[in-house]
Amino acid sequence: MTPLIATAISVVLFWTLLVGGLLLSLGGSWQSLIRYRDWKRAGTLVGCESVRADQTVQVGMTGTVAFAGATRASSVECLVSACSRSILTLRLDGWEAGMPSSALGAGRVVDVMLRSPHGVLEFTTNIRNLSAVAGDSPSVFVSLPFWISRRQRRGAYRQKLLMPVTILNEPWHTTKTGGFCRSGMVDNLSASGCCIELEGTGSPAQARATLDMLLTDTVILVKLPIPAISRELNARIVASELISVRGGNGVRIRCSFFDMKPFEQELLVSAVFAAQRNSLKARTA
DSSP states (O other), X not given: OOHHHXXXXXXXXXXXXXXXXXXXXXXXXXXXXXXXXXXXHHTTSTTEEEEEGGGTOOTTOEEEEEETTOOXXXXXXXXXXXXXXXXXXXXXXXXXXXXXXGGGSTTOEEEEEEEETTEEEEEEEEEXXXXXXXXXXXXXXXEOOXXXXXXXXXXXOOEEEEEEEEEEEGGGOSTTTOOEEEEEEEEEEOSSEEEEEEOOOSSHHHHHHHHHTSOTTOEXXXXXXXXXXXXXXXEEEXXXXXXXXXXXXXXXXXXXXOSOOHHHHHHHHHHHHHHHHHHHHHHHO
């Protein structure tokens, strides 16, 4: 190999490595900017925290897809059928034949909400492709941001404990009906809400009748056995479901407190921490 050829090869290799390094640097910077944009966007929602999508979104999650200009009430139920680091496949189980197919076009902006055990995941993205087979629910491939928003299902630390409780459904609290009063046990408690398992109501029909009076957004009064809190606490039901308990069929409700005074919240926090200390002592004894 002549010196001229060797020099030419060295120059070509030098510029190839230099250009390749610059392209890698630009690509990395671009990805960093995209991730920073996703992080800023995810953190702008009130009451949400930013979480990594690849560590949070999983196959099998259910949720909704709302198209541009649509409301949550008109959103479509979906299921995560596949997930990679950058692409999410959503099967639109709630899609109806009469809906406009133009809404599924590539580039369309959609708002995605997914349910997870630790909260609600929310992000805005674009449709990249569509897969539709006759007779099956259509599927859309959307871009998965690196950072997404997670709205916590619980607004404060909760301690799992058993505590007797009485609830009173406010609309039925009249002298004519005698009030809807049911006793049960608090499954866990925090300053923001609690879970309650009501005592057995007997037959499935009775349990269903109880559940019908304890639907989501129903306001109830919760009486906790905390001597310093003498009044019933106002609470709004977040979710309710039928369960099997001792004594027959029962109802489990999740509710959040509202219109609480600061000292009442402090008393609830003290009760939660006291239960935590007792639990730790029992484990170490």
